Amino acid sequence: MKTIYAMSDIHGMIGPFRKRLDQLNMDEFSAGEATLILLGDYIDRGYNSLKVLETIYELKCDLKDNMIVLMGNHDKWFLNFLEGHNPGWLGNSQATAFVSQFMPEEDMGKVYTLLSRYRQDLISDIARKAFEKYNSDLYSWMKSLPLYHETEHQIYVHAGVDEEAEDLWMYGTSDEMFYEKYPPVKGYFYKDIIAGHVSTSTASGHRNDHDIYYDGESHFYIDGIDSYPADAKEKDCIIPLLLYTEDNERGRYYSIRHDGRKALICEKKW
Known part of the structure; x- marks a missing residue:
């Protein structure tokens, strides 16, 4: 069975990030039974950006290929600076x-x-x-972060891809679009797209939506941190955690609640 966990837009909030990591069974990743994918924007907003980067880097060194760390626009802006x-x-x-x-x-x-x-x-x-x-x-390491991660049925990316290019998206998408695409796209694409960058409240149209947004077809937006007010306390923020499992040609997406319980988002037959 394939198992993938995904988070995005940690934005210097080490407390909420560590809480999510504590909910994961690291032995599962070390054994190659699961993959952790982070979709970018590890810095800014919160006041512990360096600690977040150090934590991610150390974890990547431990988990190696069982962890994918992508580039976000805030990370790129820092490197450009x-x-x-x-x-x-x-x-x-x-x-x-x-x-x-x-x-x-x-x-x-x-x-x-x-x-x-x-x-x-x-x-x-x-x-x-x-x-x-x-x-x-x-x-x-930061300068070498990839812009996307592709699986058989999915594209994990910070912001999005050029969907008009269809199955040639990896050639039609500029580097900037991978981590800066806006506004959020909804509707059918031949692969599921899991992205951050755009707050889930913006994607859903509901001001206080901090959970994963699914458009009912092919797009999952998982940046819940940017849905909080700019003056929100770190202790009051929750980073959305997406779980994807696949077996017997069926894929299931879950939102992991703050207490660790799974809530089914949708099921797909491939």
Whole structure:
């Protein structure tokens, strides 16, 4: 039987992320009986982005091929910032908090001085050197994150694919579309698409929807974190957890509730 767990848009919220990890049987992954797929956006919003990245990286090193970690737009924006292509990324308190987690105190003094002078363009080089010095393995790993993961019946991706390209989507989809596609698409596609990026409240049209959204055909949106207000406390947020099982040519999708109970979303016959 094939078993896949998927999460997306952790956004620096280490508490809710660890709660979800605690609900998983890691022996199942180590034995190759299950795969964990993360769909991107590990940083920003919450104030523990570095801890989230370190946790994911350590887990990936342990689980190897039984864990897939994809690129999200916020992750890409951070990498672009380090390369000097996105100085405006440092324009919010969460981003500054993230940088302060890997930057020596004396260098952070320079950062705050440059911010006060509106010279974000000069900060990238300082930040990149610090990140490379103290987190070189993490930096190299982040730059290598894939844009999608394909199975026989599914496409796991941060934002989406070019569905007009049909079965040539992997050639018709630009890198930016994989992690920035908007608005969310609904309806039939020849493979199921499991994505984050767009809040489940936006996808469903229901303001307080924090759970997995299924459009009834081929699309599953699992970014519930961005459905919470910007000032929501980490302890009050729950990261949606999708479970997919497949046996005897039948696939079943479940939402794992906060207490660990499974709730069937749909069943498909392949």
